[in-house]
Amino acid sequence: MWIAAGSLAAWLWLLLGQGLFWRTDVRLPRTGPEGSGPPEPDGFGPPEPAAWPSVAVVVPARDESAVLPASLPSLLAQDYPGPAEIFLIDDGSSDGTGKLARELADEHGGLPLTVDSPGEPGPGWTGKLWAVRHGMALATTRLAADRRDADGADRKDADGRDADREDNGGVDYLLLTDADIAHEPDSLRELVRAAEANGLDLVSQMARLRVVTYWERLIVPAFVYFFAQLYPFRWVNRPRGRTAAAAGGCVLLRREAAERVGVPEAIRQAVIDDVALARTVKRSGGRIWLGLADRVDSVRPYPRLGELWRMVSRSAYTQLRHNPLLLLVTVAGLAVVYLVPPAAVVAGVLTERPAPLAMGAAAWALMTGTYIPMLRYYRQTLWLAPLLPLTALLYLLMTVDSAVRHHLGQGAAWKGRTYARPSAAP
Numbered sequence: 001m002w003i004a005a006g007s008l009a010a011w012l013w014l015l016l017g018q019g020l021f022w023r024t025d026v027r028l029p030r031t032g033p034e035g036s037g038p039p040e041p042d043g044f045g046p047p048e049p050a051a052w053p054s055v056a057v058v059v060p061a062r063d064e065s066a067v068l069p070a071s072l073p074s075l076l077a078q079d080y081p082g083p084a085e086i087f088l089i090d091d092g093s094s095d096g097t098g099k100l101a102r103e104l105a106d107e108h109g110g111l112p113l114t115v116d117s118p119g120e121p122g123p124g125w126t127g128k129l130w131a132v133r134h135g136m137a138l139a140t141t142r143l144a145a146d147r148r149d150a151d152g153a154d155r156k157d158a159d160g161r162d163a164d165r166e167d168n169g170g171v172d173y174l175l176l177t178d179a180d181i182a183h184e185p186d187s188l189r190e191l192v193r194a195a196e197a198n199g200l201d202l203v204s205q206m207a208r209l210r211v212v213t214y215w216e217r218l219i220v221p222a223f224v225y226f227f228a229q230l231y232p233f234r235w236v237n238r239p240r241g242r243t244a245a246a247a248g249g250c251v252l253l254r255r256e257a258a259e260r261v262g263v264p265e266a267i268r269q270a271v272i273d274d275v276a277l278a279r280t281v282k283r284s285g286g287r288i289w290l291g292l293a294d295r296v297d298s299v300r301p302y303p304r305l306g307e308l309w310r311m312v313s314r315s316a317y318t319q320l321r322h323n324p325l326l327l328l329v330t331v332a333g334l335a336v337v338y339l340v341p342p343a344a345v346v347a348g349v350l351t352e353r354p355a356p357l358a359m360g361a362a363a364w365a366l367m368t369g370t371y372i373p374m375l376r377y378y379r380q381t382l383w384l385a386p387l388l389p390l391t392a393l394l395y396l397l398m399t400v401d402s403a404v405r406h407h408l409g410q411g412a413a414w415k416g417r418t419y420a421r422p423s424a425a426p
Contacts, residue, residue, distance in 0.1 A: 003336065004344035004359040010337050011366040019232025019243075022225070022370035024377040026233040026291040028190055028205055049196045052082025053172030055188060055252075056139030057111070060131035062091040064179035065100050070299040072101060074182040076110030080189050085112045087139050088179075089131040092120065097179075114138065129264045129273055132176060136258070139171050174258060176251040181207050183250075184295035191252040194289070201257035201286035202278060204246035205293035211378050213303045220302070221378045222391040223312070224292075225371060236278070236290045244282040248274030250296050257286045271318045292377060309398055316402035327403050331396055338392035341367060364389075 014021070057075055061068070075086055090098035098115045105113040118134030121127050173192060177183070195203045206227070209220045231245035251274065253263075261284045263277055270276035282288050302308045320326040341364035348357025368385040375382055 001353075001356050001359070003340055004356045004363070007336050007340040007344070008359045008363040008366075011341075011363045011370075014229070014337075015366055015370060018229060019235040021228045021232040021234075022373055024292055024373045026237070027294055028194055028203070028291055047197055048193060052080070053192060053196065054083040054170060055080065055085075055173045055175055055192060056136070056142075056171045057084065057086040057175040057177060057188070058132055058135035058139060059086065059088045059177055059179055060091055060128045060135065061088055061093065061097050061101070061179035062127060062131075063093045063095045064097050065093070065095040067180040067299050068097065068100055068104060071180055071182045072104050073108045073110075074184070074187075075177070076105060076108045076113065077185050078111055078183065078188045079185045080111075080192070082192075084188065085114065085139065085142065087135040087142075088113060088115045089135040089138075090115060090117045091127050091131040092117070114142065125268045126271060126273065129268050129270065133264050133268075136174060136264070139174065140255070142170075171255050174253045174255060176248070176253060178249045178298075180298050180300035181249045182297050182299050187250075187295055190295075191250075195252055195254065198289070199287060200289050201254045202246060202281050202288040203252040204274070204278065204288070204290045205250040205296050206247040206290070207249040207293050207296045207298045208378070209298045210301055211380060212301070215305045215308055216302055217380055217384060218387065218391055219305075219308045219312075219394065221374045221380060221384070222371075222388065222395070224378075225374045226395065228374075231275070231290070233290050233292075236288065239287055244275070244279040244288060246274040246278035246288065246290055248277075249298060250293065251277065253277070253281075254286075257281050257284070260284055261286070271315050309394075309401070312395065312398040313402040313405060316399040317406045318402075320399075320403075322406060324403070327399070330399060334392055334396045334399075338367065338389050339396075342389045 057078075059072075059075070072088070078084065088098070088101045090101070098117065101113065101115050116134065116138055118131055121130035125133075173195065175188060175191065191203050191205075194200065206224060209216075209224070211217055211220050227245075231243055235241050235243035236245050261280045263280060264273075266280055267273055267276040278288050278290070302311060317327065320330060341360045344356040344360025345364060348354065348360060364386070367388055371385045371388050372382055375384055
């Protein structure tokens, strides 16, 4: 009975005290063409900038030929009023990713596309961040040259100084987006508008993941639900709050902030690089914003349980900082919060004890109710909500499997690469 009471107390806290994580109304604001709409509930009612800043779109890609036809054309078609260019960094692909990207650019036109490869990652770097580093350097050099060509070789600022010498780079923002992410035509415009109007150094949207198969319906909405529970978006968006997170599929980063904190070098070993990036920017005094996306979608399929299992398990133990004690606490916490309520209901029915039955049913009802908004966001049947304990059990097993794989030297594996924990990396 006391365990059931603890579970109910935990759900009352999660409902009211965990940053209203279960609500799905933290979204990037949309405004009319003139930017004259009223402020949004989160304080955003961004007007259009007087002059649109330059943006480099950096896309790290490794063996992504299966998803590029559904994602890259959406980037090429961005309706952005300012200077923008796409840099797709082919991270040692063996499936013709770079060649396909050039063919898609030739076919669809749109924003300029540069395809390049950085070679094998340097010591202590993850492949993705090594590619991002190369893309950022390439973008800064290319757009700075374009700006000099556009403004003239002898460009002076208001004080008569050589502006080219004062300019550390020709790019104002970096859009870091994954190769499986598709953007609506106004995605970049809205990201920049929000950043400029609100003085944000980092704006990130949690892309809407694909939900088609049975396993995707059971597991994917819960993935975002658990992420929001761990990093409540309202807490992330508080300027003075300690919580920091981002969603790596769509991150708009101010170049000045990137230089100030020294990224990606400062996080070069991070497997969960999006959270590490947001934490680094926020700790430096930068302002960050994270919310759910309406017009940014992942096109990567996870049709079978094994693929979803690998997606979660490759970084779950990293999230726990490779700490066995944290693993035990997490497993116990998942069991008490998610597994005890249905177990208490069953036990109460079998033993005819009303107290555990009532407390278990109340906790299960709160759990179900907090999951419904996420299912609605994903346009899924609400009958999946009472099945959240089953989904949580799968995540518990994935987390344990992640720890086992890490201790066997098989953890944090992605597309042929396995990354050591940071302290063990060279």
